[in-house]
Amino acid sequence: MRCLPGSSALLALLALLAVGAAPAQYDYRLAPQALGNGAYVFVGALEHFTRANGGNIVNTGYIDTPAGAIVIDSGPSRLYGEQQRALIERRSGRPVARVYITHAHPDHFFGDQAYAGVPVYALPATREAIAANGDALADNLYRLVGDAMRGTQAVAPGLPAGAGRVEVGGRALQLIALAGHTDADLAVFDERSATLYAGDLVFHRRTPSTPNADLARWLAALDRLEMIPYKTLVPGHGPVLQGPEAIRETRDYLHWLDAMLREAAARGVDLPELAELPVPARFGDFAVLRAELSRSAAHLYPALETQALRRLAPDVRE
Amino acid sequence: MRCRAWLLAAAWVAPALAAPPDDPLRSPAWPYMAERYFAGQTVRFDAAVRVLMAGAAEDPLAVPVHVDADALADVREILVFADLNPITTILRYEPSELARPAIGFRFKVQQATPLRAAVRTGDGVWHLGGAWLDASGGGCTTPSQASGSGLWKDRFGEIDARLWPRADGWRRLRLQLIHPMDTGLAGGIPAFYLETLDLRDADGRTLAHLQTFEPVAENPLLSFDLGGRGVVSIRGRDTQANRFAGTVAP
Numbered sequence: 001m002r003c004l005p006g007s008s009a010l011l012a013l014l015a016l017l018a019v020g021a022a023p024a025q026y027d028y029r030l031a032p033q034a035l036g037n038g039a040y041v042f043v044g045a046l047e048h049f050t051r052a053n054g055g056n057i058v059n060t061g062y063i064d065t066p067a068g069a070i071v072i073d074s075g076p077s078r079l080y081g082e083q084q085r086a087l088i089e090r091r092s093g094r095p096v097a098r099v100y101i102t103h104a105h106p107d108h109f110f111g112d113q114a115y116a117g118v119p120v121y122a123l124p125a126t127r128e129a130i131a132a133n134g135d136a137l138a139d140n141l142y143r144l145v146g147d148a149m150r151g152t153q154a155v156a157p158g159l160p161a162g163a164g165r166v167e168v169g170g171r172a173l174q175l176i177a178l179a180g181h182t183d184a185d186l187a188v189f190d191e192r193s194a195t196l197y198a199g200d201l202v203f204h205r206r207t208p209s210t211p212n213a214d215l216a217r218w219l220a221a222l223d224r225l226e227m228i229p230y231k232t233l234v235p236g237h238g239p240v241l242q243g244p245e246a247i248r249e250t251r252d253y254l255h256w257l258d259a260m261l262r263e264a265a266a267r268g269v270d271l272p273e274l275a276e277l278p279v280p281a282r283f284g285d286f287a288v289l290r291a292e293l294s295r296s297a298a299h300l301y302p303a304l305e306t307q308a309l310r311r312l313a314p315d316v317r318e
Numbered sequence: 319m320r321c322r323a324w325l326l327a328a329a330w331v332a333p334a335l336a337a338p339p340d341d342p343l344r345s346p347a348w349p350y351m352a353e354r355y356f357a358g359q360t361v362r363f364d365a366a367v368r369v370l371m372a373g374a375a376e377d378p379l380a381v382p383v384h385v386d387a388d389a390l391a392d393v394r395e396i397l398v399f400a401d402l403n404p405i406t407t408i409l410r411y412e413p414s415e416l417a418r419p420a421i422g423f424r425f426k427v428q429q430a431t432p433l434r435a436a437v438r439t440g441d442g443v444w445h446l447g448g449a450w451l452d453a454s455g456g457g458c459t460t461p462s463q464a465s466g467s468g469l470w471k472d473r474f475g476e477i478d479a480r481l482w483p484r485a486d487g488w489r490r491l492r493l494q495l496i497h498p499m500d501t502g503l504a505g506g507i508p509a510f511y512l513e514t515l516d517l518r519d520a521d522g523r524t525l526a527h528l529q530t531f532e533p534v535a536e537n538p539l540l541s542f543d544l545g546g547r548g549v550v551s552i553r554g555r556d557t558q559a560n561r562f563a564g565t566v567a568p
Contacts, residue, residue, distance in 0.1 A: 140454050211376075268482035268490040270422035270541040272370035272384035298376035306539070309478035309494060312552075312564035 065169025074111030081111020180218025367447025422541030520548025
């Protein structure tokens with residue numbers, strides 16, 4: 001913009017007014033829930049992305065060590081990451097030691113920008129997916145969440161996470177490399193507190209989401225998680241719990257979803273008609289059930305319905 | 319005298335027809351849509367026209383929609399359009415008496431828009447149903463996958479299909495034609511799409527006639543509910559006069 005002579009004072013005044021009128025930045029009001037033995041979780045809302053929740057629909061967490069905290073997932077926005085980091089460092093009195101990103105979905109990694117200078121780890125396929133799709137995911141989240149996303153850009157985790165046992169500040173973690181919810185899903189097991197951070201391989205009282213899911217691999221991943229001697233399980237979405245209920249619940253739902261879609265495809269049901277099919281009462285109180293079912297149909301049904309068709313013989317083509 | 323009475327009647331009726339009813343979807347483009355598609359005709363928003371569609375487009379290149387107007391008698395035509403798409407007309411479906419007035423399809427969406435099904439009954443009245451679709455956009459100006467892969471050259475024109483019996487006595491036909499369905503809105507790629515599809519039964523009776531337009535998704539996947547007897551023959555033609563044909567056995 002070209003300024004007219006004499007207008008600079010006016011512009012300066014306008015700029016001052018703009019600063020004065022700028023809305024307060026979104027406050028996520030993060031409050032860690034203690035899980036015992038230095039393990040913590042930040043529990044998000046059981047909702048879809050909205051302007052009101054600022055995208056905080058996710059569980060993130062941290063594990064305190066004498067060398068600084070280990071953070072698991074950085075949340076849905078730059079602001080979330082900044083507020084998460086400030087809160088953790090204030091409480092632990094030390095800089096964060098490292099961050100693990102469980103998978104390449106936008107509610108789990110968009111806080112990475114707040115961790116400049118901190119090693120951020122993810123499975124190789126997660127790093128690739130964020131590098132490839134991060135900008136498109138950001139565009140969509142700006143559209144859904146709005147102002148809380150201000151200043152957020154996708155930053156792919158800088159370091160590859162390897163499966164196996166690692167020690168940080170004298171604390172042993174087991175990194176479990178799985179897949180099924182996405183192409184690469186990292187679960188983190190903290191041995192001392194016996195806490196399993198399951199990422200989005202496990203949902204609890206919240207309908208599983210499937211935009212990049214492979215249901216067979218996901219079910220196999222659940223079998224593997226079930227063998228871990230955890231006491232406390234932190235699902236990617238939903239309340240923290242003790243015991244196997246959330247893994248069983250996720251498996252039950254995925255089995256039902258798979259069978260329901262296959263059966264419908266074999267009957268010639270059109271995709272939008274799936275919304276009218278009955279859902280078992282045991283899933284009735286899952287959060288965002290109908291919305292996620294509709295999305296899952298869009299993700300998983302096209303492959304099944306085209307498989308149900310038959311190629312018309314070439315001799316009948318003109 | 320008689321002629322004058324007619325003129326008077328026409329003068330009285332004309333303004334009533336000219337004002338379309340208020341749009342329950344409150345679309346900014348409704349007055350233009352009403353003028354474009356229904357000028358001089360009677361339009362009624364009618365809950366009997368069911369449009370099944372998710373509220374948000376998971377994939378803007380292929381938004382699944384199922385229109386069902388079975389609650390209306392004597393349906394002659396189903397016109398489907400999206401107010402805010404750069405090309406608004408998606409399809410015109412003419413089911414014969416040997417077809418249920420319902421159709422399933424996928425379409426490309428460019429931005430959030432109302433999606434409407436206008437159903438014309440034998441008395442000439444248009445019955446409108448529809449819903450808003452939220453979309454992150456870009457479906458119409460993105461090149462078809464086929465333009466990038468070249469794979470379609472090997473399978474172009476092939477039809478996959480299947481016919482299922484339904485509990486209500488109709489027969490569900492689902493078919494997919496391999497076709498790029500280029501809109502002409504992506505740079506350097508001219509419009510190239512399926513234009514017509516005709517369905518007949520074993521006795522050669524017409525079951526349905528369909529006109530499709532640019533916004534129909536690549537490799538159109540269509541669902542019909544048909545009557546008739548025996549095999550269903552499919553005959554199609556695109557904008558470059560390629561002809562497609564196939565026969566589906568029950």
